[in-house]
Amino acid sequence: MERRRRVPNPLALAVLAWLMWEPMHPYELGRRLKQTGQDKLIRYTRSSLYMVIEQLARAGFVAAQETVRDTARPERTVYAITDEGRHEVLDWLRSLLAQPRQEHPHFAVALSLLSLLPPDEAVEVLRRRSAALAGRIEETRTTIDEARADGVGWIFLVEEQYALALLEAERRFVTELIESLKQPDYAKSWQETMGGRA
Numbered sequence: 001m002e003r004r005r006r007v008p009n010p011l012a013l014a015v016l017a018w019l020m021w022e023p024m025h026p027y028e029l030g031r032r033l034k035q036t037g038q039d040k041l042i043r044y045t046r047s048s049l050y051m052v053i054e055q056l057a058r059a060g061f062v063a064a065q066e067t068v069r070d071t072a073r074p075e076r077t078v079y080a081i082t083d084e085g086r087h088e089v090l091d092w093l094r095s096l097l098a099q100p101r102q103e104h105p106h107f108a109v110a111l112s113l114l115s116l117l118p119p120d121e122a123v124e125v126l127r128r129r130s131a132a133l134a135g136r137i138e139e140t141r142t143t144i145d146e147a148r149a150d151g152v153g154w155i156f157l158v159e160e161q162y163a164l165a166l167l168e169a170e171r172r173f174v175t176e177l178i179e180s181l182k183q184p185d186y187a188k189s190w191q192e193t194m195g196g197r198a
């Protein structure tokens with residue numbers, strides 16, 4: 001069982017990981033998250049980023065190293081990871097990689113309620129999902145191809161490869177589900193069970 005983290009927010013993990021490379025101020029952390037596309041995986045706002053850094057500081061995982069000021073910008077505090085923070089990020093990362101977790105995606109909730117929709121409507125909305133997935137698959141493939149062309153090493157693209165694998169698997173699943181929903185036996189059984197309630 002995964003141990004309880006003092007700062008369990010995934011943004012905290014990303015902040016600690018970036019600070020392992022070098023000390024930096026929150027503005028620079030936000031810029032790096034955006035530049036690398038991690039902002040698509042981890043939702044945050046500027047204020048939530050500052051809040052997480054404060055939580056990490058209180059937990060002893062990061063420490064203010066210096067306050068810098070250039071002529072055009074306000075003072076910025078540069079944070080560095082502590083030894084305890086290094087231990088935390090590596091332990092957390094090992095745990096996330098080694099142990100599958102029960103995730104609660106919205107699509108799974110919708111699937112559990114799919115039988116409420118008439119078969120024809122269910123097929124139509126799932127076709128729209130399939131088309132949207134096809135677009136995201138193409139977009140992800142383009143991102144990977146462009147990054148490779150720019151010389152980005154494969155290890156820095158593993159999250160995109162994982163996202164692509166999930167999208168492709170979901171699209172296959174949706175395609176098979178559509179075919180199942182189109183079966184006359186399902187339409188008949190839905191009509192007998194739900195027809196009077198719809």
